[in-house]
Amino acid sequence: MGTDYKTLRVIPVSPALGAEISGVDIAAGIDDEQFAELQQAFIDYSVIFLRDQEITPDQHVEFAHRWGEININRFFQAAESHPMIAEVRKEAHQKANIGSSWHTDHSYDQIPAMGSILYAREVPQVGGDTLFASMYAAYDALSDGMKAMLSQMNAVHSSRHAFGEAAYAGVDMNDLGGRLGNTGAATQDAVHPVVIRHPLSGRPALYVNGDFTVRFDGWTREESQPLLDFLYAHACQNEFTCRLHWRKGSMAIWDNRATHHCALNDYHGERRLMHRITLEGVPLQAAA
Numbered sequence: 181m182g183t184d185y186k187t188l189r190v191i192p193v194s195p196a197l198g199a200e201i202s203g204v205d206i207a208a209g210i211d212d213e214q215f216a217e218l219q220q221a222f223i224d225y226s227v228i229f230l231r232d233q234e235i236t237p238d239q240h241v242e243f244a245h246r247w248g249e250i251n252i253n254r255f256f257q258a259a260e261s262h263p264m265i266a267e268v269r270k271e272a273h274q275k276a277n278i279g280s281s282w283h284t285d286h287s288y289d290q291i292p293a294m295g296s297i298l299y300a301r302e303v304p305q306v307g308g309d310t311l312f313a314s315m316y317a318a319y320d321a322l323s324d325g326m327k328a329m330l331s332q333m334n335a336v337h338s339s340r341h342a343f344g345e346a347a348y349a350g351v352d353m354n355d356l357g358g359r360l361g362n363t364g365a366a367t368q369d370a371v372h373p374v375v376i377r378h379p380l381s382g383r384p385a386l387y388v389n390g391d392f393t394v395r396f397d398g399w400t401r402e403e404s405q406p407l408l409d410f411l412y413a414h415a416c417q418n419e420f421t422c423r424l425h426w427r428k429g430s431m432a433i434w435d436n437r438a439t440h441h442c443a444l445n446d447y448h449g450e451r452r453l454m455h456r457i458t459l460e461g462v463p464l465q466a467a468a
C-alpha cells in the first residue's frame with residue numbers, strides 16, 4: 181500500500197482488503213503515533229485484525245472512543261452494564277446466528293456508521309469465521325456503462341423490514357433467545373448515493389447492501405430488485421474478499437463505508453460471544 185509503518189507490523193491477508201496487525205497491546209496503552217498508524221492501516225486496508233488482546237469491556241469502550249463517537253445499536257442486546265457494547269452471541273443450543281448474510285452495519289441511519297470494532301470473547305473450536313468484501317474492488321470491477329449509471333443514482337435504506345415487528349414473523353423466538361429486540365425502534369429510513377466518495381480515502385465505493393437497502397430512489401422495489409441482486413452477487417465474489425478465523429482475544433476493526441461482512445453460521449452446538457462497538461460516521465457524498 182506504500183505506507184511505511186514504524187510502530188506496527190502490517191501483513192496484508194488478501195489483495196482486495198484486510199491486514200493482520202501486530203505490535204499493538206490495547207490494554208497496555210497505545211500512544212498517539214501508534215494510534216495514527218492504526219488509523220492509516222484502517223484507511224489502507226479497510227479492515228484490520230489484531231490478535232491476543234486481553235481487554236475488559238471498559239477498555240473496549242475507551243479504545244473505541246479514540247476512534248470517535250460511539251453509535252449505540254438499538255436492536256442488539258447490550259453487554260451487561262455496558263449499553264455501548266452490543267452482544268453478537270449464539271448459544272450452543274441456538275441455530276440462528278446474527279449477521280449471516282452480507283451487509284454493512286447501520287446503513288439505515290441518515291449518518292451511517294463509520295466502522296465497527298468486534299472483539300472475540302468466546303469462540304467455537306472451529307468455524308464462526310467472518311468474511312469481508314471490498315466495496316472499492318466491487319466498484320472498480322464494474323463496466324464503465326454501469327459505473328456511469330450507478331453514479332447518478334441514490335438508494336433507500338431502512339431498518340424497518342430488518343428489525344421491525346414484521347422481521348420476526350415465522351422466526352422461532354425461543355431460538356432467538358432475547359438476542360435481538362426493541363422492534364418499535366425500527367423506524368430509520370435513509371437515502372444514500374449508490375456510489376459514494378469514501379470520506380477518508382477519497383475512493384469511489386459501492387454502497388448498497390442486501391440487509392438494509394430496499395430499492396433505488398425513484399424506482400419501485402420490483403424494478404430495483406434485479407439490479408440490486410446483480411450488485412450483491414457481484415460485490416461479494418471471492419476475489420474481493422478476505423476471511424478472519426477468530427481466536428479468543430482477536431479483534432476486527434472494519435470500515436462500514438468500504439466493506440461488507442458476513443458471519444458464517446457453521447458451528448452449531450458451540451457458543452460464540454462477540455462484543456461489538458459501532459462508531460459514528462459522517463454524511464455520505466456521491467462519488468460523481
Ligand code: SIN
Pocket residue numbers: 268278279280285296298309310441442443444454456
Ligand atoms: C456483525 O454482523 O456485526 C457480526 C459479525 C460476526 O459476528 O462475525
